[in-house]
Amino acid sequence: MKMVNLKIDNVNVSVPAGTSILDAAKEAGIKIPTLCYHPDMPFTASCRLCLVQIKGKRKLQPSCATPVKENMEVITNNPMIREARKTALELLLANHPMECPVCIKNNKCELQRLAQELNITDITFEKCSDMLPIDDQNPAIVREPNKCVKCGRCVEVCHEVQTVGAINTAYRSGEYNVCTAFQKPLAESECVFCGQCVNVCPVGAIYEKDDTQKVWDALNDPDKFVIVQTAPAIRASLGEEFGMDPGSLVTGQMVTALRNLGFDRVFDTDFTADLTIIEEGNELLERLENNGVLPMITSCSPGWINFIEKFYPELLQHLSSCKSPQQMFGALAKTYYAQKENISPEKMFVVSVMPCTAKKYEAARPEMNSSGYRDVDVVLTTRELGRMLKEAGINLAILEPGKFDEPLGISTGAGAIFGTSGGVMEAALRTVYEVVTGKELENIDFTDVRGLEGIKEAEVDIDGTKIKIAVANSLKNARELLEMVKSGKGDYKFIEVMCCPGGCIGGGGQPYGTNNETKQKRMQAIYKEDKNMKIRKSHKNPAVCELYEDFLGKPLGYKSHKLLHTYYTPKK
Amino acid sequence: MAKTVKLLSENFGKIRPDSLEDYLNAGGFEALKKAFTMKPLDIIEEVKKSKLMGRGGAGYPTGSKWEQLYRIEKFPKYIVCNADEGEPGTFKDKLILNYDPMKLIEGMIIAGYVFNSNHGYIYIRGEYPDSQNIMQTAADVLEKTGYLGENILGSDFSFHLHVRTGAGAYVCGENSTLLNSLEGKAGRPRKKPPHLAEVGLFELPTLVNNVESLANIPYIVLNGGDKYASFGTEASGGTKLVCLSGNVVNRGVYEVRFGTTLREIIYELGGGVPNGRKLKLVQIGGSSGPCFDETLLDTPLCYDATWKNGITVGSGALLVVDDSNCVVDFVKCITEFFVHESCGKCTLCREGNKQLLKIINKFTEGTASEKDFDAIRRISDAMTNGAFCGLGETASRALTTCLEYFKDEFEEHINGKCRAGVCSFEKGGE
Known part of the structure; x- marks a missing residue:
């Protein structure tokens, strides 16, 4: 690797060629303020907060977007630089609604933090807030454009990472803003509600629709039997809401916290993740045996479902007909569990805690009511659960670990790894191998499909039959695989797609500050959870076996089809 | 009209723009x-000798720009002619486009030959x-007659010209913006680096030159760089099309040698200020250019002398403003223009222009105070030092230079007085 030597504030620094001045300064222990910059995305260099002076250059340069050069001399702090940065920030603040104490982003806002770091105590410029309408016409995401600082991160992630392009910058000068085509509500746009824009927004301009009050109301209603299910990925991230390090595994504390909040039962989506493996695994085998449509593609990621319905409706028959674990859970809670416990499904209220904004949209799909009631009543994101716990004065970090209720809280390591890219594939392979061969799988760690890489491929030998599989995370990579499927390339039999980069650990409902580094740590936590489990194969989950014996009968049976499977609708 | 020359403007009005015959008769x-008999590097050498500086406004030496692109060994390369002439008070490229389009095309073909580029965009x-329409017609004529298209003049060089139109955004005159458009x-x-010579149109190496720059190329190739340079001064080669507008008797475009003083242009060519009024200020180079008073009128029009006096040749626009105008009202108009034309991408330009206009409005409304000078300084410094592109960098230049020369008039406005009687002080003042 070619190294470049330069001086930053008179400190000698040596960094690989291509490094930005911003990153080089980090190496030298110098922190340069940034707003539009995001470590995992291309720069826009629009905020002008990271300006630095380069010897020989007349103008200040954005350090995020300027690569280092040999013998470059950089100054990051002098009156001219400080003035330019402070002026840029003050100008942004003059255009900002300043509703900080009542903003969803209060205390987590990058603009707020910068105002503190740059020692802004007064805004000398005249206030000139925008007067654009709020868009909350969908179940998942709220856009509040008046708070937008025009950093462009949401646009970058929507276009470059997800290739959805629902939002873009439009107009010019003071009217320049981020909007959908023709200013339509998100619901009428290409938006798949993945919430990656929410994750990267530095301020409170785009956020999850807050459903916490609905949950408080249910918890407060003596007639309601309130059940909660927790997604595999949230136990590896919820701790961050309480100042714990990324990758802190808080499964037990989370259970106690939910119980303390007042939920009647604390169950686990990992249970239906195991169930998904049985149904989906059998569906794959059936397709393989009966010349069905191949490759079969997973269907647990609701942003992904929205994407394929909108962008590749011609490939819908490749999707597994399995509902997502969240929806399977809801359907079973209000049928199987309701019968078992003799609770009227009418009174049952199912809350799920998900790392995801698209799950809110999924739960609201009209077809998701196979129990006769809404399968899932309310979906909270990881962030919303964090807010509820704080509101209730519950400090997750100091709680004694608790245990999930039975039977819908019993799960295996295979269910746990659903939370990360490659997990569904790995869980499926653990089961499919044993179901097909009748032999015990010796090495159950399919490391080829693990990691943050966008597209992962592997070939699996199932008793002499080799099948090719692929795993994609982020919609850009999903698109790439779909194009291969369309053109007959790849010859895959089974594909896992997760909408968000890294899978659910990087979901649009996860704690703010999600980046590749935090995702990596959350991923490690998920695999640690898997390793910790006594049972690590879905078909060995005793509660799942009991469910088939007592209620469902057999995989892909009548009841399964009624409760656990769904259909898709072209939405182009 | 001894002060004017006819080098670039020689054919204006004499030939029909769509007539190849006329153009050939005029030496087209x-x-x-000749270029086809020369080595590309030799042509670049002549352009360097000509001391031709980019005529769009930035004044970057054209020869150096060509040399840099030539050294890049990545193909295909594109030739782009910037005919977005959006700088207010600038209307010289229009004359070339309308009266001698084939000369511009000839310049582009030569550029194409130099860089072995087969596609040019205007x-x-x-x-x-x-x-x-005129450019498209001229291009069609040349395409039919073998001067454009495949194997030009029987050579193995091919060059296709594409005429494209903007949609009215001033910022599209900025080269990287133009390419995006x-x-x-x-x-x-776009953020530079990478420079357009490396990553230009469709991310390929690209030459972007102004109309006037490219239209000078045929003369330079035919007569040599030295000959062209001899029309100008030591530092600024050749001639310049100057656009004279505002409060002058004879408004219009004049081709002058570099070195002609601003006073000569305004008074001898322009006939001075009409109606017995006094000259108050001159803005040079368009709305993004600096303003000054009569003390700088003896500055010769050339790159080094203007730079020495803190001004610039820019696009060659000279806007004369007489004493019936209010300087605050004048900068208000200019700032309104930049508020309208800011693309909105970067904080400093988008929010800065907006705030500057608010402050200027306080002066014209009679509600300004001494503190506002401080706010103007802060915003304009930040914009000049840190805006994303040239638009934000220069948008406050009229304001800051007017404050340099006419601060007393701004101060009078704080006290509710407008000596030109233009400002109405709706919200305050006397």
């Missing part, structure tokens, strides 16, 4: 034929529909 395409501002993207600037 002799330069191209991006004409949206407000010039006539020029677009050409690609069908929104008109917003």
Whole structure:
């Protein structure tokens, strides 16, 4: 690797060629303020907060977007630089609604933090807030454009990472803003509600629709039997809401916290993740045996479902007909569990805690009511659960670990790894191998499909039959695989797609500050959870076996089809 | 009119723009034929000798720009002519487009030959529909007659010209923005580096030159760089089309040698200020250019002398403003223009112009205070030092230079007085 030597504030620094001045300064222990910059995305260099002076250059340069050069001399702090940065920030603040104490982003806002770091105590410029309408016409995401600082991160992630392009910058000068085509509500746009824009927004301009009050109301209603299910990925991230390090595994504390909040039962989506493996695994085998449509593609990621319905409706028959674990859970809670416990499904209220904004949209799909009631009543994101716990004065970090209720809280390591890219594939392979061969799988760690890489491929030998599989995370990579499927390339039999980069650990409902580094740590936590489990194969989950014996009968049976499977609708 | 020369403007009005015959009779395409006998590097050498500086406004030496692109060994390369002429008070490219389009095309073909580029784009501002038609017609004529297209003049060199139009955004005159617009993207600037010579149109090496720069190329090739340079001064080679507008008797475009003083241009060519009024200020180089008073009128028009006096040749626009105008009202108009034209991408330009206008409005409304000078300084410094592109960098230049020369008039406005009687002080004042 070619190294470049330069001086930053008179400190000698040596960094690989291509490094930005911003990153080089980090190496030298110098922190340069940034707003539009995001470590995992291309720069826009629009905020002008990271300006630095380069010897020989007349103008200040954005350090995020300027690569280092040999013998470059950089100054990051002098009156001219400080003035330019402070002026840029003050100008942004003059255009900002300043509703900080009542903003969803209060205390987590990058603009707020910068105002503190740059020692802004007064805004000398005249206030000139925008007067654009709020868009909350969908179940998942709220856009509040008046708070937008025009950093462009949401646009970058929507276009470059997800290739959805629902939002873009439009107009010019003071009217320049981020909007959908023709200013339509998100619901009428290409938006798949993945919430990656929410994750990267530095301020409170785009956020999850807050459903916490609905949950408080249910918890407060003596007639309601309130059940909660927790997604595999949230136990590896919820701790961050309480100042714990990324990758802190808080499964037990989370259970106690939910119980303390007042939920009647604390169950686990990992249970239906195991169930998904049985149904989906059998569906794959059936397709393989009966010349069905191949490759079969997973269907647990609701942003992904929205994407394929909108962008590749011609490939819908490749999707597994399995509902997502969240929806399977809801359907079973209000049928199987309701019968078992003799609770009227009418009174049952199912809350799920998900790392995801698209799950809110999924739960609201009209077809998701196979129990006769809404399968899932309310979906909270990881962030919303964090807010509820704080509101209730519950400090997750100091709680004694608790245990999930039975039977819908019993799960295996295979269910746990659903939370990360490659997990569904790995869980499926653990089961499919044993179901097909009748032999015990010796090495159950399919490391080829693990990691943050966008597209992962592997070939699996199932008793002499080799099948090719692929795993994609982020919609850009999903698109790439779909194009291969369309053109007959790849010859895959089974594909896992997760909408968000890294899978659910990087979901649009996860704690703010999600980046590749935090995702990596959350991923490690998920695999640690898997390793910790006594049972690590879905078909060995005793509660799942009991469910088939007592209620469902057999995989892909009548009841399964009624409760656990769904259909898709072209939405182009 | 001894002060004017006819080098670039020689054919204006004498030939029909769509007539190849007229153009050939006027010596057209002799330069191209000569160019085909030369080595590309030799042509670049002549351009360097000509001391031709970019005529769009930035004044970057054209020869150096060509040399840099030549050294890049990546193909294909593109030739782009910036005909977005959006700088207020600038209307010289329009004359070339309308009266001698084939000369511009000849310049582009020569550039294409130098860089072994087979495609040229000319991006004409949206407000010039006539020029677009004329250019397209001229291109069609040349395509039919073998001067454009495959195997030009029987050589193995091919060059295709594409006429494209803007949609009215001033910022699209900024080269990287222009390329974005050409690609069908929104008109917003790109971060440089990478420079357009490396990553230009469709991310390929690209030459972007102004109309006037390219139209000078045939003369330089035909007569040599030295000959061209001899029309100008030591530092600034050749001639310049100057656009004289505002409070002068004879408004219009004049071709002058570099070195002609501003006073000569305004008083001898322009006939001075009409109606017995006094000259108050001159703005040079368009709305993004600096303003000054009569003390700088003896500055010769050339790059080094203007720079020495803190001004610039810019696009060659000279706007004369007499004493019936209020300087605050004048900068208000200019700032309104930049508020309208900011692309909105970067904080400093988008929010800065907006705030500057608010402050200027306080002066014209009679509600300004001494503190406002401080706010102007803060915003304009930040914009000049840190805006994303040239638009934000220069948007406050009229304001800050007017404050340099006419601060007393701004101060009078704080006290509710407008000596020109233009400002109405709706919200305060006397």
